[in-house]
Amino acid sequence: MLSGSHPAPRPARALAHFIADLQLATGLLDTVEVREVGVDRGPWPTWLRLSVAALAVLVGWFALRLIRVRRRAWA
Numbered sequence: 571m572l573s574g575s576h577p578a579p580r581p582a583r584a585l586a587h588f589i590a591d592l593q594l595a596t597g598l599l600d601t602v603e604v605r606e607v608g609v610d611r612g613p614w615p616t617w618l619r620l621s622v623a624a625l626a627v628l629v630g631w632f633a634l635r636l637i638r639v640r641r642r643a644w645a
Contacts, residue, residue, distance in 0.1 A: 613619075 614622075
């Protein structure tokens, strides 16, 4: 028996929230309107992608080197 003084079991609460959300979502379908995306900025320029990739490799190399130095110090 579920009364107001005791919380519902977890699955029942989850189902209740799901049903409430579903009812809310279907209630909003009447007001849905489709809009254009706006400005499509496209992919990053090649020089910027290469710069970010080089920076990521450099940071990875530095982190790996730092880990190796710390491991040698602990050994």
